[in-house]
Amino acid sequence: MSPAAPDRNEVEPLIETVELRTHFRTPRGIARAVDGVTLQIRRGQSLGVVGESGS
Structure with missing residues (x-):
């Protein structure tokens, strides 16, 4: 049996x-x-963006 295809949203x-x-x-x-x-x-992922000054 093959694994189910991943949900498109994932x-x-x-x-x-x-x-x-x-x-x-x-x-x-x-x-x-x-x-x-x-x-x-x-x-489920997150991203932080920090500028050169740290803000």
Whole structure:
């Protein structure tokens, strides 16, 4: 007997981003906040993002 196929909700990511880029215009020029981030978050996973300053 073969194992049951995984539930689609368990396989597909809840959140997915590919090559995410976010830039801001400042008085000093363009600031790159996010540059080329690719990630997937699936059910049951968690992700923490901490900036350079720790906040």
